[in-house]
Amino acid sequence: MxxxxxxxxxxxxxxxxxxxxxxxxxxxxxxxxxxxxxxxxxxxxxxxxxxxxxxxxxxxxxxxxxxxxxxxxxxxxxxxxxxxxxxxxxxxxxxxxxxxxxxxxxxxxxxxxxxxxxxxxxxxxxxxxxxxxxxxxxxxxxxxxxxxxxxxxxxxxxxxxxxxxxxxxxxxxxxxxxxxxxxxxxxxxxxVSVEVTIPSNGDPLLKLKEREQQPEPRPIRFFSLLQGKSSIKTEDFNSCVKYTSKCSPEIIHVKQRGRFSSFRMEDTSRKLVHLSLFGVKLGTSRGAVNTDFFFPDLKEIHLQDVQINIVHDLERLVAAAACPLLRVLDLRECKTIIGIDVAGAGAHLVRLTVMDGDRVSNLIAGNRHRLRSLHYSGRYLNILTLPANGSLTDLYISFERLPTSIALDNSLRHLPDLSNLTVLTLCDNSLRAVTEANRGIQRNFRSLRELQLLMSQLEQINLADIFAFLGNCRYYPQLEKLFVQLPKHSSNQSNIGVKEQQEHFEKLDVVKMTNFKYDRSEIQLLQFLFRRANPRGLRLILDCPKPVPEERQQQLQPPPIVQRTDDSTVKSFHSQLFDEKTN
Structure with missing residues (x-):
């Protein structure tokens, strides 16, 4: 399907x-x-x-x-x-x-x-x-x-x-x-690539102008603008950005440190396909009209540590009227963004990534496009609106903390149809929100093939959330891989009761746990999974951060159907995304 x-x-x-x-x-x-x-x-x-x-x-x-x-x-x-x-x-x-x-x-x-x-x-x-x-x-x-x-x-x-x-x-x-x-x-x-580093001695565009004077000047398709060791003069930065409207590169990469220079979209290339900005301020000039904001071929926008002080500037940029072919919007460490609304984006948008959204409280995806991939980490979302057309196949949600009123004010109560979702990553806080929602959300996951849990702690309540989420095996008929990122430090060693059942995961093939320390709670989690393992066998990968005494290892006695392996090539679908977030 x-x-x-x-x-x-x-x-x-x-x-x-x-x-x-x-x-x-x-x-x-x-x-x-x-x-x-x-x-x-x-x-x-x-x-x-x-x-x-x-x-x-x-x-x-x-x-x-x-x-x-x-x-x-x-x-x-x-x-x-x-x-x-x-x-x-x-x-x-x-x-x-x-x-x-x-x-x-x-x-x-x-x-x-x-x-x-x-x-x-x-x-x-x-x-x-x-x-x-x-x-x-x-x-x-x-x-x-x-x-x-x-x-x-x-x-x-x-x-x-x-x-x-x-x-x-x-x-x-x-x-x-x-x-x-x-x-x-x-x-x-x-x-066809040029790199301009500013500040420079003299005219920063000198070598570009010399390039134009060649008998057969080559086109510029990649344009990189980087900051040197000293601060950048505003006029030098602006002249370089405006030069891109003349040479019309398809890929622009700008990286600045310290002071935020203003990158105005109306001053740049109209042939943009890929835009990557780091450490600048994104905005528009006063008096800019809609015709200054049209990029017919722009498909990818990557912003990291970018200041966007006017929320409508982002909405205007991603709107179908400005970027009709936009497919990827990637926002990382953009501390000034308080809300993200891509409901007005064109039908081509398929990936939305928001990492370290410390001030974001609202995320509205809309139904105009067929969004396949959504990655979010940051502040708890008071409003989360996902596409209701069943297009999502890849979902990553990580909240830094939960509000005290999560039982009453839970944005995950209103999740739409996720029956086509094949990959899901939840942190302990987002898992808690899903559990509190208590609306049989798991019934949405009948196509889920891979589940990853990022646990910053494994206390009694966290174990209870995992057991509640995975307790009914028939909700996950396609689940093949389970990854659990355990906390780096030992947690409370208390056990909790688990309701026994005769069902098992029909297709579960791999369970991988990182930061495994042979703590009592970790062993209880494994025993919970062993009792629901596929009778045809289960591969178990335990990544231990440091050597564990033999007597502690003896506390874990896997059944015969479980095969221990050290296959380091087995990685979660979102492993690269998680690595980028933690580095």
């Missing part, structure tokens, strides 16, 4: 993108609505980063118009280009399809450890994140016949011409095809 729902979502996105690119009523000759890609029934987080989103027809070079097939997850890699003299009659990038399996992609990436380096700050991180997204999305693109090799055989100038026309994400996809393509694409990315 989850897989079919995802396929319908992808088909809707493909049709919308085809209409956007080819015009209403015009059939895309490359669009095959019957085409399907095999995929695991996991949250489509690869898709959510815009890897599969369509590019609108834009001109990257004079006189050459980009034409892309609306093929959903191919990300425009197979973009058809008109045969020109510059490409020596070769149809560039014809119908590159991503049909290689994940194992093959991992092998290719392992072989390419000696990839080119020396690219500007922010570029390596962006490329690495895209490679990971492709990895999650089912594999790397492969070519039909020898078409890719034909492009590699071209002289340098026609090859660069082809890559100039392709969307930047398609270039990165092509770099995953082979070692030769990775080397070529790394050289190309370095060629």
């Amino acid at each position: 989850v897989k079919r729902q995802r396929e319908e979502d992808d088909e809707e996105e493909e049709e919308a993108a085809a209409a956007h690119q080819f015009g209403d009523g015009v059939v895309d000759p490359n669009h095959d609505p019957e085409e399907r890609h095999d995929e695991e029934q996991q949250p489509a987080t690869g898709d959510t980063a815009g890897v599969g989103a369509q590019q609108s027809a834009t001109e990257h070079t004079s006189g050459v118009e980009e034409q892309q097939p609306a093929t959903g997850d191919t990300s425009g890699v197979g973009a058809q280009q008109p045969a020109t003299g510059q490409t020596s009659g070769v149809a560039a990038g014809e119908n590159i399809e991503r049909n290689e399996q994940l194992a093959s992609l991992e092998r290719l990436l392992d072989e390419d450890d000696d990839a080119a380096t020396g690219q500007p700050s922010g570029v390596n991180e962006y490329v690495a994140s895209l490679e990971q997204l492709v990895k999650e999305d089912g594999g790397a693109p492969t070519a039909k016949g020898d078409e890719i090799d034909r492009i590699l055989a071209l002289p340098e100038r026609p090859r660069r011409r082809i890559l100039d026309i392709l969307p930047i994400k398609s270039v990165i996809h092509m770099g995953l095809h082979s070692r030769a393509w990775k080397e070529l694409c790394n050289r190309y990315i370095k060629d």
Whole structure:
């Protein structure tokens, strides 16, 4: 059911993108609505980063118009280009399809450890994140016949011409095809990337102006603006931001420390696809009109430690009228945000991440889009409105603390249909809120495959919450993996009574506990799970922070169906997100 729902979502996105690119009523000759890609029934987080989103027809070079097939997850890699003299009659990038399996992609990436380096700050991180997204999305693109090799055989100038026309994400996809393509694409990315560090001696844009004076100036597609060791002059920062409206890069990365300079969206590139801001103030100029706030190709917005003093500035930025193709909104450590409302975002929004929202009290997702992934950590939410269309497949909720009136004022009482949810992470506080809601919320989790519990303490009440949440095995017919992050320090050693039952988890295969110390409460939790283990067997992974005396280890006596293993490759779906939060 989850897989079919995802396929319908992808088909809707493909049709919308085809209409956007080819015009209403015009059939895309490359669009095959019957085409399907095999995929695991996991949250489509690869898709959510815009890897599969369509590019609108834009001109990257004079006189050459980009034409892309609306093929959903191919990300425009197979973009058809008109045969020109510059490409020596070769149809560039014809119908590159991503049909290689994940194992093959991992092998290719392992072989390419000696990839080119020396690219500007922010570029390596962006490329690495895209490679990971492709990895999650089912594999790397492969070519039909020898078409890719034909492009590699071209002289340098026609090859660069082809890559100039392709969307930047398609270039990165092509770099995953082979070692030769990775080397070529790394050289190309370095060629079209610039890094400006301010303050500098003299004009900070001097080297960019010199670049413009070259006989055949190269386009700027990656633009990084970084702060040096000294403070930044406002006029230098503003001149660099305004320069991006002239050179029109697709990826902008800005990182500042200390004083917050103002990054005004109306002053930047209109061809933005990916925006990453760190340590700046996001705002608009007085008198800015709606036409100054339109970014037709912007798909990803990443903000970290960014000041947003006017709440409507964020709503205006993510609205469909400003960013119709926005797919990813990622907010981290943005201390001035008190409310997040993305109900006005376009239909393409699929991932929303809010980490360390210390002042956030309201989060409204709305139903206009088909949000698949929502990650939140921070202050307790007085209002939490999730999509009611059953689109969520990946949910992470972590509250710093709970209000004293949680029994009466519980925003988790009103959770919508979560029947398609496959991955869920709760901390001890959010688990307490779910338990207090006491409305049979667990019945929503019939598609859940992975559950992760982040326990900062394991007192009697916390054990009771876990037992209540997992007590009825039939609510979790698809549960395969259970991860429990235990507290680093020992907790109260008291036991609690557990209601016995004959049911068991039909598909539970792995239980992994980190920070396991062989405390009495931890052993009782394991015994609770042992009694409900799948009779066909259960793999148990215990990560102990320090050596444990043998006599304490003897307190745990797993039944014969439990197999102890030290497989370090078994990680939770949200492990990277949790690591980023705690670092």
